Amino acid sequence: MAGFDKVVSSYEEAMAGLTDDMxxxxxxxxxxxxxxxLISEIKRKGTKGLTLVSNNCGVDDFGLGVLLIDRxxxxxxxxxxxxxxxxxxxxxxxxxxxxxxxxGTLAEKMRAGGAGIPAFYTATxxxxxxxxxxxxxxxxxxxxxxxxxxxxxFAIVKAWKADRFGNxxxxxxxxxxxxxxxxxxxxxxxxxxxxVEPGELDPDQIHTAGIYVDRLILGSFEKRIxxxxxxxxxxxxxK
Amino acid sequence: MALSREQIAQRVAxxxxxxxxxxxxxxxxxxxANYIPDNMEVMLQSENGLLGMGQFPTEEEIDADLINxxxxxxxxxxxxxxxxxxxxxxxxxGGHVDLTVLGAFEVDVNGNIASxxxxxxxxxxxxxxxxLVAGADNIIVTMTHASKHGVSxxxxxxxxxxxxKSCIKKVLTDLAFIEIKEGKFHLLERAPGVxxxxxxxxxxGELVVTGDIPEMTF
Numbered sequence: 001m002a003g004f005d006k007v008v009s010s011y012e013e014a015m016a017g018l019t020d021d022m023x024x025x026x027x028x029x030x031x032x033x034x035x036x037x038l039i040s041e042i043k044r045k046g047t048k049g050l051t052l053v054s055n056n057c058g059v060d061d062f063g064l065g066v067l068l069i070d071r072x073x074x075x076x077x078x079x080x081x082x083x084x085x086x087x088x089x090x091x092x093x094x095x096x097x098x099x100x101x102x103x104g105t106l107a108e109k110m111r112a113g114g115a116g117i118p119a120f121y122t123a124t125x126x127x128x129x130x131x132x133x134x135x136x137x138x139x140x141x142x143x144x145x146x147x148x149x150x151x152x153x154f155a156i157v158k159a160w161k162a163d164r165f166g167n168x169x170x171x172x173x174x175x176x177x178x179x180x181x182x183x184x185x186x187x188x189x190x191x192x193x194x195x196v197e198p199g200e201l202d203p204d205q206i207h208t209a210g211i212y213v214d215r216l217i218l219g220s221f222e223k224r225i226x227x228x229x230x231x232x233x234x235x236x237x238x239k
Numbered sequence: 240m241a242l243s244r245e246q247i248a249q250r251v252a253x254x255x256x257x258x259x260x261x262x263x264x265x266x267x268x269x270x271x272a273n274y275i276p277d278n279m280e281v282m283l284q285s286e287n288g289l290l291g292m293g294q295f296p297t298e299e300e301i302d303a304d305l306i307n308x309x310x311x312x313x314x315x316x317x318x319x320x321x322x323x324x325x326x327x328x329x330x331x332x333g334g335h336v337d338l339t340v341l342g343a344f345e346v347d348v349n350g351n352i353a354s355x356x357x358x359x360x361x362x363x364x365x366x367x368x369x370x371l372v373a374g375a376d377n378i379i380v381t382m383t384h385a386s387k388h389g390v391s392x393x394x395x396x397x398x399x400x401x402x403x404k405s406c407i408k409k410v411l412t413d414l415a416f417i418e419i420k421e422g423k424f425h426l427l428e429r430a431p432g433v434x435x436x437x438x439x440x441x442x443x444g445e446l447v448v449t450g451d452i453p454e455m456t457f
Binding site for chain 2: 128130
């Protein structure tokens with residue numbers, strides 16, 4: 001690496017420095033836009049005691065779910081989980097700590113973490129179990145709870161395209177949590193489908209600026225589909 | 240006769256207005272998309288980062304990078320836009336979405352809603368529901384009026400952990416269309432062939448019935 005060139009050539013190098021008990025923020029929604037190969041590398045390394053922050057936790061054999069098998073996850077902060085049997089088992093057995101966080105609050109926690117804002121007030125969760133133990137304040141006659149930002153030791157991100165400087169472009173709804181995750185890692189690692197030379201991306205079309213990105217790697221992706229819903233080629237209907 | 244899932248969706252669709260931005264939850268609310276009147280333009284917001292959700296793709300159109308909040312493959316409607324999750328919830332929390340439709344386990348006379356967790360069973364999480372009920376002003380809850388065993392889900396006090404407090408004003412069940420105000424349920428419409436008495440019997444919270452209650456029309 002030299003100057004602003006963020007490209008690394010191996011997944012080992014991409015995840016170097018990840019050690020036990022760290023916090024990892026991961027982009028993705030369901031199995032869409034997840035950093036598949038970076039997750040595989042964490043599995044290969046066998047890092048344990050991880051706190052994972054991600055909207056979901058994958059399925060049994062794909063996505064973050066693969067880290068459950070070897071008990072690499074100590075705690076998960078997510079809005080919606082339990083799409084896999086092993087997750088359910090570990091959670092019910094008390095082996096896995098789960099901190100359920102409203103989806104918008106989770107996105108904002110990452111955004112705030114990346115922007116140097118330690119906490120923020122939100123109406124989401126007022127009067128619910130989410131509010132327990134949190135500071136509550138009234139602004140303009142409405143109640144809000146204080147939510148703290150999240151910063152990760154690592155953030156793992158999937159983008160579509162990047163230039164060597166780490167400027168990122170996402171594709172369709174695979175964007176989801178990835179841009180916020182990218183800002184909130186002490187070390188942000190991004191894997192992409194295509195790397196181009198600096199200057200080849202239109203600066204107006206860049207979603208995430210390279211300043212947030214520490215390491216960039218070219219990957220190939222399975223892109224598994226969780227719910228394959230289709231309509232017949234000729235019909236107007238919904239299914 | 241109690242409404243079918245499709246009929247619930249159809250009745251909700253009558254509440255749509257031209258130019259509405261609408262967020263539809265998973266399950267029955269999703270079906271509302273099938274009943275948008277032809278003469279109306281409605282833009283569907285999917286909280287994973289899509290405004291202008293289209294119909295399901297054909298086999299040829301399937302794209303793993305394009306899903307809705309239910310993780311189903313979808314397409315984009317003309318004029319769609321894509322954004323990240325923080326932006327998506329800025330729309331929701333900022334009160335920019337005109338109508339939100341979502342399901343529930345229970346609602347009560349104070350507009351409280353419980354929809355995400357049954358203690359002792361597997362807890363899957365609230366997803367975006369807490370943000371939606373806290374951020375939206377115009378919410379319709381779709382649900383069955385009572386359990387299979389005849390236990391009311393329209394209560395004086397929710398028994399399950401809440402998704403949101405004092406935020407629900409309209410509930411459409413398989414039996415009735417109900418408004419919540421001043422700490423009471425108010426019966427607005429009944430499902431075709433369902434009597435007011437039947438609805439009263441299956442509503443545990445205080446239900447106000449004023450004058451003749453019209454049947455829903457489709």
